[in-house]
Amino acid sequence: MDYIEPHAHMVSRSTDDYEKMALAGCRAICEPAFWAGFDRSSPEGFRDYYRQLTDYEPKRAAKFGIPHFCWLCINPKEAEDAGFAREVMALIPDFIDSPTVLGIGEIGLNKNTRNELAIFEEHVQLALDHDLAILIHTPHLEDKLKGTRLTIDALANFPKLDRNRVIIDHVEEHTVDLVLDAGYWAGMTLYPESKCTLSRAVDILETHEGDRLWLNSACDWGVSDPLAVVKCGLEMRKRKHADEAIHRILFDNPKRFLSQCPNFRLD
Secondary structure: OOEEEOOEOHHHOOHHHHHHHHHHOEEEEEEEOOOOOOOOOOHHHHHHHHHHHHHHHHHHHHOOOOOEEEEEOOOHHHOOOHHHHHHHHOOHHHOOOOOOEEEEEEEEOOOOOHHHHHHHHHHHHHHHHOOOEEEEEOOOHHHHHHHHHHHHHHHOOOOOOOHHHEEEOOOOOOOHHHHHHOOOEEEEEEOOOOOEOHHHHHHHHHOOOOOOEEEEOEOOOOOOOOOHHHHHHHHHHHOOOOHHHHHHHHHHHHHHHHOOOOOOOOO
């Protein structure tokens, strides 16, 4: 089935994963900047990382006929040192005009600290200054509800922000309504052991209209599955969802959000 993978950390995946995704029907991959599995020791490490996202990964994906796009930021886990974070953020304008950059992300909160919140707000302003869309990470486990509330409260400080161009990711049962009711898009991340399992994600879809929801696999360094999105489509099919409803969630919804980004295109 045709689908878009709107949030996948392909730098942590093998080339075989690109082949499997192509065979499964993936039409585009979008990769947010994130944690490398360890804290980087210098801002220059991020310069190379941004080069990898904007140059190397698009070439690797192209070998399998998949357009690859990216988002840029310093991730929440490395944003506690505000001075370090600002040095990294100063590099981002050098890459914003790259032809595959969609916007700023995945920004947000990790431990819900003051420094993380300050860097989050500076990222939002950077996106506004460059008229870019925003992809937001919410904390995991017990801090998710608090972090989601803090995120929404912080976004309210930006009256010029177009909420339709902001997606708040990693929502679960207890946060999805907060995000949708505030007028933002909501992303569900499909993991075998944390975040949303396939069955939980379909449960959420069945209790919401789904106009501003997308599914993603993230597929990072941990236990994760780069085919989770299409497998969730199969779970929807098992529950007798119509093919057009499956196509809307797996393809039409992410395409509708991403089409607001000037660089997004499907070959």
